[in-house]
Structure formats: C-alpha cells, structure tokens
Amino acid sequence: MFEVIEDDVKEYDLLHPCCRKEMYEFFYHNEENHSNCLDNINTNMREERPIIHPLNVFMNTQINSDGSISVEKPLSRAGDRLVLKVLMNVRIGISACSVSESKCNGEKCTAIKVIVEDS
Ligand SMILES: [Zn+2]
Numbered sequence: 001m002f003e004v005i006e007d008d009v010k011e012y013d014l015l016h017p018c019c020r021k022e023m024y025e026f027f028y029h030n031e032e033n034h035s036n037c038l039d040n041i042n043t044n045m046r047e048e049r050p051i052i053h054p055l056n057v058f059m060n061t062q063i064n065s066d067g068s069i070s071v072e073k074p075l076s077r078a079g080d081r082l083v084l085k086v087l088m089n090v091r092i093g094i095s096a097c098s099v100s101e102s103k104c105n106g107e108k109c110t111a112i113k114v115i116v117e118d119s
Helices: 021-028 037-045
Strands: 002-007 060-063 069-072 082-086
Touching: none
Parallel strands: none
Antiparallel strands: 002 082, 060 069
16 A cells, blocks of 8 residues: 655554543543544544554554563654655545653654645
C-alpha cells in the first residue's frame, strides 16, 4: 500500500488499537467524554467501526523480557518526519492522539502536520 521514502524515527506500534473513551475511564479514571482517536477517525470518516487497528506512528511500545508490554516515552522529536509514497488508492484516517495521561505522547499532546501531495 505504501513505500517508505523517509523515516526519521523508525519506531511504530501495531499492537495497540486506537485509544477510546473507555480506555480513559478505565486507566485514568477520567469520567469525562475524553477526546480519543477512535471517535476522531470514525467521525471524520463517517464510519462506526467498533475497533480500529492503526499504524501508531512514532509510538514507542516495548515488549519486556517477562512478556509484558509497556508504552515508553516517544523517541521522536519535533520536526521528525515519516514520508510515505502511496502505491494504490487508499482512504486514510489520521488522528493526533490525545493521551496526555501516560508516557505515550511524552505526557503532553502536540499538533501534527500532515501534507498530502499529488504527484
Ligand atoms: Zn489516541
């Protein structure tokens, strides 16, 4: 589907589904309607998928020697880039993850910049 043209970080996660409202309630006891990637993508793509398995770009997930999985502080820095060449027709949903309660996004959420070019 894609060809990687440039990749500054080379760290991704394919294990975790999109964050969702229930995750914030369970792990962080945030009972408010916390913004989340599942709702962001479903809303903007006009879909109602119950679960989405994304490519979590720059997410630093570690598999530990005891078999546990931990999410660590990102290795990415401001300005790091992932450049992909799309090789077929695709429909892509993108969400800047709103987890500020853990190491996932370095405990603070920042904007992402997405550029789509037609060649
Ligand atoms: Zn998220």
